[in-house]
Amino acid sequence: MALISPDSLERVKQAADIVEVISAHTDLRRAGARWTGLCPFHEERTPSFSVDGQEKLYHCFGCGVGGDVIKFVEEKEGLGFAEAVESLADRYGVELEREQEDPRAEARRQQRRRLEQLLDRVAAYYASYLWESSEASKAREYLAERGLGEEALRGFGVGYAPSAWDKILVRGQQAGFSVQELHGVGLVQKNRDGRDYDRFRSRIMFPIRDRRGRVLGFGGRAMRSEQGAKYVNTAETDFFHKSQLLYGVDKAKAAIARAARAVVVEGYTDVLALHQAGVEETVAVMGTAITGEQVAALSGMVEEVVLALDADSAGQEAMLRAQRMAAGRKMRLRVATMPAGEDPAEMVAAEGGAERFRALIDAAVELNAFQVGLVLDRTDVASPAERDRALSEVAPVLGAMGETASRDDLVRQVAERLDLEPAMVMGRIVAARPASGGAEQAPVRAGAAPAPPRRAAELTSRERRERALLAMCIALPDEGREYLGRLTDAHLSPTGLRAVAWLREHPSDPASNLPHDDGELSGLITELVMLAHDEPASRESMELNFLLLEQRRLEGEIAAAGERDDYERRAALSRDRAVLVEQIARTQRVES
Numbered sequence: 001m002a003l004i005s006p007d008s009l010e011r012v013k014q015a016a017d018i019v020e021v022i023s024a025h026t027d028l029r030r031a032g033a034r035w036t037g038l039c040p041f042h043e044e045r046t047p048s049f050s051v052d053g054q055e056k057l058y059h060c061f062g063c064g065v066g067g068d069v070i071k072f073v074e075e076k077e078g079l080g081f082a083e084a085v086e087s088l089a090d091r092y093g094v095e096l097e098r099e100q101e102d103p104r105a106e107a108r109r110q111q112r113r114r115l116e117q118l119l120d121r122v123a124a125y126y127a128s129y130l131w132e133s134s135e136a137s138k139a140r141e142y143l144a145e146r147g148l149g150e151e152a153l154r155g156f157g158v159g160y161a162p163s164a165w166d167k168i169l170v171r172g173q174q175a176g177f178s179v180q181e182l183h184g185v186g187l188v189q190k191n192r193d194g195r196d197y198d199r200f201r202s203r204i205m206f207p208i209r210d211r212r213g214r215v216l217g218f219g220g221r222a223m224r225s226e227q228g229a230k231y232v233n234t235a236e237t238d239f240f241h242k243s244q245l246l247y248g249v250d251k252a253k254a255a256i257a258r259a260a261r262a263v264v265v266e267g268y269t270d271v272l273a274l275h276q277a278g279v280e281e282t283v284a285v286m287g288t289a290i291t292g293e294q295v296a297a298l299s300g301m302v303e304e305v306v307l308a309l310d311a312d313s314a315g316q317e318a319m320l321r322a323q324r325m326a327a328g329r330k331m332r333l334r335v336a337t338m339p340a341g342e343d344p345a346e347m348v349a350a351e352g353g354a355e356r357f358r359a360l361i362d363a364a365v366e367l368n369a370f371q372v373g374l375v376l377d378r379t380d381v382a383s384p385a386e387r388d389r390a391l392s393e394v395a396p397v398l399g400a401m402g403e404t405a406s407r408d409d410l411v412r413q414v415a416e417r418l419d420l421e422p423a424m425v426m427g428r429i430v431a432a433r434p435a436s437g438g439a440e441q442a443p444v445r446a447g448a449a450p451a452p453p454r455r456a457a458e459l460t461s462r463e464r465r466e467r468a469l470l471a472m473c474i475a476l477p478d479e480g481r482e483y484l485g486r487l488t489d490a491h492l493s494p495t496g497l498r499a500v501a502w503l504r505e506h507p508s509d510p511a512s513n514l515p516h517d518d519g520e521l522s523g524l525i526t527e528l529v530m531l532a533h534d535e536p537a538s539r540e541s542m543e544l545n546f547l548l549l550e551q552r553r554l555e556g557e558i559a560a561a562g563e564r565d566d567y568e569r570r571a572a573l574s575r576d577r578a579v580l581v582e583q584i585a586r587t588q589r590v591e592s
């Protein structure tokens with residue numbers, strides 16, 4: 001494939017006027033060396049969107065998006081990278097040259113295509129096995145009993161995994177795929193003796209696809225009672241990130257656009273049954289709660305999402321995260337209450353069920369009102385202690401809503417039910433808001449799926465410190481090289497790790513070739529480059545930030561040693577910490 005040459009890319013970026021391009025989407029006002037305005041990517045009342053005309057970068061300090069002019073056109077006009085470059089070249093009169101691409105990138109793409117073909121062929125194999133094998137007759141009966149017709153089952157490519165231990169292992173190799181490739185897509189795993197075997201056996205198989213309809217993995221439902229887990233998914237692979245995927249999105253996306261809403265359910269068969277009943281704007285999450293990443297994925301498609309899942313049992317924390325994500329993205333999250341003991345598939349299988357389901361969806365209430373209602377219903381208002389507990393439970397829910405009229409309504413309702421002054425309820429909301437210092441969050445596993453950008457206020461103190469240090473590494477490249485060498489995995493947050501890897505690879509020009517398929521990373525790098533231009537940098541403040549990260553690392557180790565009851569190690573580490581604290585105090589004196 002002929003690629004646009006790096007030289008042409010550079011000329012497009014130089015020629016394009018980023019301020020002019022962005023001004024078509026939001027009003028920009030000059031503020032010093034920068035331009036600022038309301039963010040065109042999230043709803044806000046005070047501007048946190050900033051454009052650097054010289055560096056030709058944009059960044060939103062509210063929602064974390066950022067990049068160069070090409071990225072902006074990609075995101076805002078819904079174009080692919082090459083199309084965005086072409087459109088800018090056209091507009092600013094740049095002639096594009098093309099060249100043969102880097103053979104390694106081509107090899108990676110080919111490998112990915114091979115794995116996609118593998119998943120596709122396995123999905124086709126499972127599907128034919130469902131319809132043709134006698135072994136799958138129980139599965140066919142089960143699906144028919146659930147009211148699922150052949151057309152819907154074939155449309156979604158539902159299949160059956162044979163009971164044998166090595167069907168996919170053997171057939172995959174016969175088709176020319178290596179055992180390693182079979183592991184890579186999560187179809188084969190090792191037992192305790194190190195022998196390879198098929199992950200899915202005697203299960204109804206639901207291929208899970210991305211928006212473009214490519215199979216990324218599977219969900220498998222057990223057909224025998226002694227099989228252990230009722231549902232098994234593909235393990236997390238380079239392809240398959242459960243928390244980001246929505247089952248059925250490839251089939252639902254057109255209907256979602258037409259209906260201007262998405263319905264989210266819990267089960268694969270619910271999706272099939274609802275599509276069959278004409279509620280085609282339905283997708284499923286693979287868990288009990290919608291994740292922030294799934295909200296982010298839907299927010300690019302639609303502004304209203306109705307959760308027809310058991311919101312009562314979904315974790316409160318998960319719901320709050322989803323709600324905060326939605327509030328920052330102009331999205332309404334509503335909850336439809338399903339009758340106890342009845343799932344959507346059962347409902348629509350009955351006479352008139354589709355109409356009943358639609359009525360429930362239409363009557364859905366705002367997620368935050370739903371959560372507040374849950375708390376109030378459980379509260380014995382005669383007891384002052386109970387009222388206090390209720391207040392502390394609703395405060396974070398109301399806090400996540402931002403300053404809106406519907407929050408004011410809810411505050412009044414809460415005050416009335418608990419017999420309190422609205423001002424007192426408001427006071428608790430303010431007190432419940434995460435302090436700007438930021439409560440430390442549970443560490444994310446390294447290598448976990450990248451989280452969507454978070455608002456600046458949600459950063460932990462470690463993340464703010466590490467960002468400050470990394471920005472200074474850009475501002476002072478010589479010192480930067482040294483500190484990038486000294487930082488280890490144990491010093492850094494998962495996002496920090498990714499930024500450091502990028503800066504080590506692109507020491508002199510971190511923002512000139514942003515990864516266009518990685519919004520999180522390019523937002524982060526843009527932010528760092530812009531911070532580097534703003535913040536005064538010095539060797540002393542770099543050292544101080546480094547030492548403070550080192551202190552955090554030591555404290556982590558001390559805690560871990562304590563948990564292992566390794567008192568000797570803990571004592572040694574505590575001595576190191578005492579030395580470090582001295583050193584920090586000295587550095588602070590020099591700096592101030």
Ligand SMILES: [Zn+2]
Pocket residue numbers: 039040041042049060061062063064065
């Ligand atoms: Zn924004």
